[in-house]
Amino acid sequence: MLTYALRSVFVVILGILFSFALFYVLPDPAYRVAGGFADKATVASIRKNLHLDEPITKRFVTLASDTVSGRLKSFYTNRPVIGLAIDKLKVSLAVAGWGLVFIFVLGGFLVAGQGMSQRLKSWVEMLSNTAAVVPVFISAILLLFASTKWGLPKDACAGLALAIFPSILLSSNIVLRLEEAKQAPHTLVARAFGLGMFVMFRRMIHELAPSFIIISNALIFFLIAGLAVVEEIFGIPGIGHWFLQSALRLDLPVLFAVSVLLSLGMVRQGRIW
């Protein structure tokens, strides 16, 4: 346990250090903040205000302590990153909420359809193998077109763009697990003893639970990764759009906070073990 904890701490610290080292590779953010036509004196004063002229160790300590104390501020708005993140998250929750609704609605229809038609099942299998590689920005642009042409709600269309692939993934996995569960020896014995449908259904849910947890991790990953692209295309000022813009505008405090969260999240999820 102690070794695990020590390794986790080392991994988090090193991960944050790697991300911080990348900041020195990026172009000078002071030029971005100042704009294209700023003179050298202006850029120098911005560098001083943003503490970009401080020694590397001092900058790291300042960033780390500000992150821990919640005083980390965006270069552009001068507002605390945590407050900004909460505001942006509220906007993204609407899109993510629609995304989740569509994942379960589409996923539910696909599961039911696969149960009824063998042909649909083979199509969904083929789609789940291929749709993963089609970038989300293609479906997002098409849905943006539909949203502007027919006046459909923007959040719902963005949610649908997010949900297409995860719903296919969810349905094909559920069908696979259900088939495995149907053929499991204890299910066959239960059927032979003539147990009621409710008992069988409860048993199936029990069988599906672990795989559902694993799939939900993948779904969360797709939702988070897709949010940046979908929000950018639909012009929704959510957390994904904010992170993408922060990366492109070199808003280092935001990038630092995201790196810290990502390192902690990965260790907590056990994805790196």
Next chain:
Amino acid sequence: MGLALCFLVFHDPLKVTPETALKPPSFTFPGGTDRLGRDVLARASSGFKASLGVAGTAEMISLGASLFANLLLLLLAKVRLKALLSVPLLALRTVPPFLTGLALAALLGATNWGLIIALAMISFPFEVAVVEEEINASIEMPHIEGARAIGLPFYMILFRHVGTIAAPRIMRYALLDFVGLVAFEALLGFVGMTRPPAPSIGAEIYNAGPYVATYPWLFLVPGLLLAAGLIVFNAGFARLVKGR
């Protein structure tokens, strides 16, 4: 079939002819033309070809580096110093891939090699983990344990036995990862990391976004070409993998 999509270049993709601007698809221009009169299909096709080249090279570099890193891990494990390398490799996986891509593309400039190194660095930490998992799974097989028990040399077990079991599985991952890298390269182009004046399929799709309703071919031609290319490559590789 996937490679055929790279050769749909009937006109110079860089040639500007304002008199033919924004023409819909026709026999002369099968994919229509953009605001500067350039052939959209030729630009999409050249962009896809460039994406394949960049992603393919990045995948080879990443695979080579992963194999080398795993060789080092095995050697370090023999002297009980594996953590020296495995912990930094794990830490690399916690760095946001988009940040890595952005930083390396900025450092190395908007060139093919800049993008190749950025994509290789994004793929490397995950590929190392897959290669390690496959090697570990092979080492645990009974005949490998037997070979170790009878004292066969380390290099012979590694290259002759472990290598032959793990190599096909690693290649399967590499082929599918390559398709993912093509899509990621398009995404980098989509957010503005391009190599002007060479066409980038992601940038073509991004630039066409505001014109979807008025000039749909500007989006549909590169969008469908990219989707078709990725699906064909993925399905082909998946079939190849299944066949093995």
